[in-house]
Amino acid sequence: MARSGALKQRSARRGRPAGHALQRVAGITQAHDAPDLDRMIHERIRLGIVSALAVSESISFRDLKALLRTSDGNLSVHARKLEDAQYITCTKSFEGRLPRTAYRLTASGRRALERYLNHMEALIRRMRES
Numbered sequence: 128m129a130r131s132g133a134l135k136q137r138s139a140r141r142g143r144p145a146g147h148a149l150q151r152v153a154g155i156t157q158a159h160d161a162p163d164l165d166r167m168i169h170e171r172i173r174l175g176i177v178s179a180l181a182v183s184e185s186i187s188f189r190d191l192k193a194l195l196r197t198s199d200g201n202l203s204v205h206a207r208k209l210e211d212a213q214y215i216t217c218t219k220s221f222e223g224r225l226p227r228t229a230y231r232l233t234a235s236g237r238r239a240l241e242r243y244l245n246h247m248e249a250l251i252r253r254m255r256e257s
Contacts, residue, residue, distance in 0.1 A: 167212045168243045172197055172205040177214060177240050180232035185218075188228035206230060214239055 214236030
């Protein structure tokens with residue numbers, strides 16, 4: 128936030144419109160032309176969860192934790208955010224006396240991942256073309 132404010136102040140001192148500093152980033156595009164990234168998926172752990180579930184029907188909490196090399200608490204918080212956004216579902220059961228938590232990607236989550244990947248591919252194409 129402070130960096131963005133500093134860019135705007137410098138632009139204003141140079142007689143440019145306030146948003147000028149943000150209009151062209153790395154020669155890719157103007158900020159108002161590009162749709163925003165889906166911040167729900169863009170975070171590393173959440174992208175890992177959604178990506179892993181996209182290629183598996185269901186994954187256990189334990190297996191996701193090992194795959195993503197994260198802590199119980201971190202995985203739990205990110206999985207809950209994806210659940211709240213209805214990108215994944217969570218099923219809790221018991222195997223004998225041991226609790227088992229499994230996750231699945233929803234149709235909405237699959238569509239969101241597809242949009243995210245399309246957006247990232249478009250950004251990569253624009254970078255390579257410039």
